[in-house]
Amino acid sequence: xxxLISAYTxxxxxxxxxxxxxxxxxxxxxCKIDLVCGFSWGADKVLEHSNLINHVYWLPITSTIxxxxxxxxxxxxxxYDLIVLPFxxxxxxxxxxxxxxxxxxxxxxxxxxxxxxxLIRIKRALSFVLLSNVVWxxxxxxxxxxxxxxxxxxxxxxxxYTENRDRKTIVTYDSTAPVSGLPDKYIVLQPSARNGVPxxxxxxxxxxxxxxxxxxxxxxxxxxxxxxxxGDLNALLDHPILKLDGVVxxxxxxxxxxLCMI
Numbered sequence: 001x002x003x004l005i006s007a008y009t010x011x012x013x014x015x016x017x018x019x020x021x022x023x024x025x026x027x028x029x030x031c032k033i034d035l036v037c038g039f040s041w042g043a044d045k046v047l048e049h050s051n052l053i054n055h056v057y058w059l060p061i062t063s064t065i066x067x068x069x070x071x072x073x074x075x076x077x078x079x080y081d082l083i084v085l086p087f088x089x090x091x092x093x094x095x096x097x098x099x100x101x102x103x104x105x106x107x108x109x110x111x112x113x114x115x116x117x118x119l120i121r122i123k124r125a126l127s128f129v130l131l132s133n134v135v136w137x138x139x140x141x142x143x144x145x146x147x148x149x150x151x152x153x154x155x156x157x158x159x160x161y162t163e164n165r166d167r168k169t170i171v172t173y174d175s176t177a178p179v180s181g182l183p184d185k186y187i188v189l190q191p192s193a194r195n196g197v198p199x200x201x202x203x204x205x206x207x208x209x210x211x212x213x214x215x216x217x218x219x220x221x222x223x224x225x226x227x228x229x230x231g232d233l234n235a236l237l238d239h240p241i242l243k244l245d246g247v248v249x250x251x252x253x254x255x256x257x258x259l260c261m262i
Contacts, residue, residue: 005086009043010043014043018046018047019166023166080102083106086149099134144167186248191228195232226250228251
């Protein structure tokens, strides 16, 4: 059994897919699970030190149509039995491409039933008609993201495991990864997200700054370590929080295993 999962997503969202991947491994004990990724946001690192992922393929979303076509044809030669396309990690070109080039594969994909805009309705109807090789699974509002991902797998066995699902997430890393310069006592803050792109899910940096000042004043024996990827640092350039006495800036200076060790 060969399985390909679309993983065009960030680190946190991919962690919420690990129960789905573990479910697949339990459902098909001898399967080989591959990922196709396009963003260097760490999704490929989460299960790097596990036996759940066989191989990671890279197909950047910014690639030319010619390159994407060539890569999809190459992936199709692997003879995948199942393609899994989650709602938040599947670019449009991949959804249409696998339906065209992976005609012998079973494909399960999410679709949004709530967007009622006229153009969206037309696109959705066309998708249902033209993407005939896809088994569609609805994205239900109010449902936890872990369960949305598991819905894609439950449709394969035609059972609903909502009440008895294993929702435990999995993260693996190299426990021997060297980390230097750590103080004896510290707390960790990640003041940015989404590779530094403005997001409503981030707390205002001024609030982090205030929090850091208050914490260091009350706990002078502690240090505050700032973490994140290199893009996150762009959102904080020249901000006073980086110059606070007691703040250790490690944003962009760690790989995934080092971050886990910290």
